[in-house]
Amino acid sequence: MTTLFRTTCLAAILSVAGLAAQAQTALRLAHAAPETDLQQNLALFLKEQLEERSGGEITVTIFPQGQLGNDAAMVDGTRSGIIDVVMTGLNNMTGLVPEAGAFELPFIFPTRADAYAVLDGEVGQGISEQFQGHGLKMLGYPENGYRNMTNNRGPITQPGDVAGLQMRVNNSKALSDMFQALGATPQQIPVAELYTALETGVVDAQDHPVGIVQSFKFDEVQDYLSLTQHAYSALALAMNLNKFNGLSEEHQALVQEVATEAVAMQRGLAQDREEEMLADLEGKGMQINRDVDAAAFQEAVRPVWDGFVAQNGDAIVTAITSR
Template sequence: MTTFFRTTCLAAILSVTALSAQAQTALRLAHAAPDTDLQQTLATFFKEQLEERSGGEITVTIFPQGQLGNDAAMVDGTRSGIIDVVMTGLNNLTGLVPDAGAFELPFIFPTRADAYAALDGEVGQQIATQFEAHGLKMLGYPENGYRNMTNNRGPIVEPADVAGLQMRVNNSKALGDMFQLLGATPQQIPVAELYTALETGVVDAQDHPIGIVQSFKFDEVQEYLSLTQHAYSALALGMNLNKFNGLTEYQQKMITEVAAEAVAMQRDLSQEREEEMLTDLEGKGMKINRDVNAKAFQEAVRPVWDSFVQENGDAVVKAITGE
């Protein structure tokens, strides 16, 4: 074999290898939930479908349970490009886009269908577009579910039953305002630290959707679960905007389609498994209270809406409620 021929062959091999490496897109997806949670189910679906449909051209590595940091760190990491895709509570993004805080208002969504219509419709997409100014491409709004209260004191039936509780809250201003209005003492604690905070008595109550109560095993440190359903909690599936824009049109289409399918699948499972989750929690000794005066709660927390409108205007609230 001549030197010229060997050199030509080597150049061709290197060229093909370089093109192959360039063509492959490796994505890092991070979330804070345990690998038993439906967030991991969604992440696994997203990974498997993208890898299969792209023929391995796109690969996804999943980092669950806050392996790449808490929610704030993961959001920052995704905006900077250290992480490619993040799944987190929408509340963790309202500091960037205050309008998104309307989705966190107590009792703004009477049913899941109302929530899906708003999130997937014009108002949800307008808010999704606002995230692009902050380096994020919103791929969809998975479901965390309706938030319910747990505590170690007793069932919560009336608004007065919340008074005096040391209530862990997330960084949602609406929820913090709500618990303060009801007479609790709200304390912001990252979800990764919440089990220990409940176990050691730093707080004696918290609110989360049923799936989170189960996957984080809060039944081990909380005796009562009251189905207050005081707020619908959406997740956000966001991608680094530069990473998304750097993909081919075909890859972008594939990612957005798979993301939409993953969100729909996860929402369906969330609804289907809710009663099963409640049965599991009850079997583990949690006392579940379904007797909640929802009307009294709605009336008691209405000032939270007024506060939001004062600060952000009423356009988004009216778009959601149709008023």
């Protein structure tokens, strides 16, 4: 009886411990954007919905504005398990899966609908699966938006207007190659250091979606915003693969379901608020230029596509453009 009693007690303790462990599934979510950015809206949606729909069995702590390191550090931290979920520019992950760089090619997505169809469809899912080999579970592709150019020299309406600019670039090879082809001098600077670099004249131009220009307050150090829309910029929402696989099947399904809803919500906000953001920037003194010769830019940057195909083959570019 004593042995049976002890065995029963141990089983009960282990059962309670298992439930406690499940109840204490805590996720750390990190991103580099300010709390005023739509990336924080997505993070808050994810937190609220996961906590509510899991009955408190999953909790999420958000670390915005690069609190856990720059983009590269956050990606590495997520792969190692120090961070559970990361939201970052997809360009910060193309070193792991070079074919994902096709999504960064200038003018490859004529419309947002085209981008969504590719990223959420067979092509995007194929790329997502490749990240599992690097310890990451891709949960979706939120929106950073169409990239536009800002500078202090004047409106950019045609390719020649870019020549001679000291242009900050991210680590996207496609964008760096594009600005080089246009005659600018690209310099890679982390986004967290960009405001100071613009303020001190280290660079005099940069490119980002409208939401980032607003949330990082680049209007304070840049006079002209030209809506070149030269590249669609996707974000990546990814989770440590071991952490995801360690969840119950029910919680795995919930995380993916909520992530998909969060991406859709954030994309909708990005579209709905863009004109409002532009009006805000204009009201703060930024000169908005919509007169851009898109056809001339597309022709000028075509060699960037050729360079990508030479390095990575034409399969993914063909899959994107022939759908």
